[in-house]
Amino acid sequence: MELQNYFNGFKKLSAILTQVHKKLPSRCLACNSATQARHLVCQYCVNDWQQGANYLAWSDITTLLDAQKSMQIDELEHIFCLAEHTTPIANLITQYKYQRDLTARTALSQLLSASFADSELSQLGDLSKFDYLIPVPMHYSALWFRGFNQSAWLAQQFSIYSQVPVLHALQKTKATKHQAKLTGQARRLHKQDIYAVKSQFIQQVKEKRLLLVDDVITTGATLNSLAACLLEYEVASVSAVTVSWAKLG
Numbered sequence: 001m002e003l004q005n006y007f008n009g010f011k012k013l014s015a016i017l018t019q020v021h022k023k024l025p026s027r028c029l030a031c032n033s034a035t036q037a038r039h040l041v042c043q044y045c046v047n048d049w050q051q052g053a054n055y056l057a058w059s060d061i062t063t064l065l066d067a068q069k070s071m072q073i074d075e076l077e078h079i080f081c082l083a084e085h086t087t088p089i090a091n092l093i094t095q096y097k098y099q100r101d102l103t104a105r106t107a108l109s110q111l112l113s114a115s116f117a118d119s120e121l122s123q124l125g126d127l128s129k130f131d132y133l134i135p136v137p138m139h140y141s142a143l144w145f146r147g148f149n150q151s152a153w154l155a156q157q158f159s160i161y162s163q164v165p166v167l168h169a170l171q172k173t174k175a176t177k178h179q180a181k182l183t184g185q186a187r188r189l190h191k192q193d194i195y196a197v198k199s200q201f202i203q204q205v206k207e208k209r210l211l212l213v214d215d216v217i218t219t220g221a222t223l224n225s226l227a228a229c230l231l232e233y234e235v236a237s238v239s240a241v242t243v244s245w246a247k248l249g
Helices: 002-023 043-050 065-070 089-099 102-116 140-146 150-162 184-190 199-205 221-231
Strands: 055-060 079-084 132-135 170-172 195-197 209-217 237-245
Touching (some): 089 102, 089 150, 089 209, 150 209, 170 221, 209 221
Parallel strands (some): 132 209
């Protein structure tokens, strides 16, 4: 009985501390000023970011000459991007993806929420025009090593906002080298014939409008390969959405 009372008391204390923490002010990661509770980027910095030249506001980059010249995007109907791969987005993605920094993930979630508020005015528009959100898959060995798939987390964020379901319809069948230091041509060759639609989802994706979800796009080789793979199964269309666009120098 005493032990049970101890655990009950511990649970109550944890609940109280959680509520207190929610009310405590935070500090902005960008300027170190006080922010609203649980907000890691202040509204002033969010506004500055959204008004900057690198903020794309979910524009369709397939219409841009820079993307058409440097990217392999012929299988994709649209590619919507939030921002160019610069501060603060680039830092937050790197910290979450490679350092498992959950603070960075929370800040990234805040910036996504701020962008969703204006998305109806962007080219992305209403996500309900898509039937499924499909995250870019990782090979099981890479997933085991990292412990999570950042694209799957992003797809969940889009699903929470739009109510469009996430479908883990794709799999990566071969382990490949990390792409960060590969040239554009090497990236394109790197992604050939290494993805497949899971057998249990082949009928489900037919005649559906699909939106691939990833964190960063550079040459578009990964997303284009995934789109080509899906288009073999009579899907209606494949587009993509990424948080950032890392332009090739």
